[in-house]
Amino acid sequence: MAQHNETGEQGEELAAQYLANAGYKILERNWHFGKNEIDLIAQDGEFIVFAEVKTRRTANFGEPEVFVTRAKQRAIIKAANGYFMIKDVQLEARFDIISVLYHGASYTVKQIKNAFYPTL
Numbered sequence: 001m002a003q004h005n006e007t008g009e010q011g012e013e014l015a016a017q018y019l020a021n022a023g024y025k026i027l028e029r030n031w032h033f034g035k036n037e038i039d040l041i042a043q044d045g046e047f048i049v050f051a052e053v054k055t056r057r058t059a060n061f062g063e064p065e066v067f068v069t070r071a072k073q074r075a076i077i078k079a080a081n082g083y084f085m086i087k088d089v090q091l092e093a094r095f096d097i098i099s100v101l102y103h104g105a106s107y108t109v110k111q112i113k114n115a116f117y118p119t120l
Contacts (some may be wrong), residue, residue, distance in 0.1 A: 011055025011100035012039055018098065018109045024049065033082030036075040040098070041083065047094045050080045052115075055100040064099040065112055077118045093118070 016026055019042050028041040029050075040051040052072065054064035073095070080093055097115040101108050 007057060007102075009055075012053045014055075014100050014107065015047075015051065015053040015098040015107055016040055018111065019044075019051070022111075028083075031079065031083065032088075033079040036079035036082070038076055038079045038083070043091070044094070046091055048080075048083075048089055048091045049094045049096050050076055050083075051096045051098050051111075052076055052099045053100065055102075057102045064101055065097045065110070065115070068097050068115070073116045080118070089102050 002024040006016070012029065016029065019024055019040065024044050026040065026042050028038070028058075031038045031041055032070070038050050039053040039120040042049045042051065052068050054067050056064040056067075074098075078097065080095070083089065094114060095116050097112045099108075099112065
């Protein structure tokens with residue numbers, strides 16, 4: 001497996017642990033709707049949280065969260081709509097970004113709640 005894929009998988013695992021430790025219930029990992037994917041879907045009280053995880057080994061080109069493009073946001077929103085249709089969920093949606101940045105052997109995890117909103 002390529003190093004960037006391993007880094008991404010490690011970041012998603014760290015993000016899932018971070019959310020679970022914060023009291024979130026992890027509902028899905030790498031959930032697909034058509035060609036669109038959501039890294040993590042979790043419940044936080046009355047919210048269904050659709051989380052995009054971005055992991056980087058360096059911040060030389062910017063913090064990980066800046067790499068969630070508007071196109072990626074639209075893809076996540078489409079997948080979230082599919083999730084609501086298929087699962088018949090009656091909770092409010094929230095779209096978060098979880099940034100994982102490695103500093104050698106250590107790392108930081110940052111959650112950006114309401115990082116973007118579904119718009120037309």
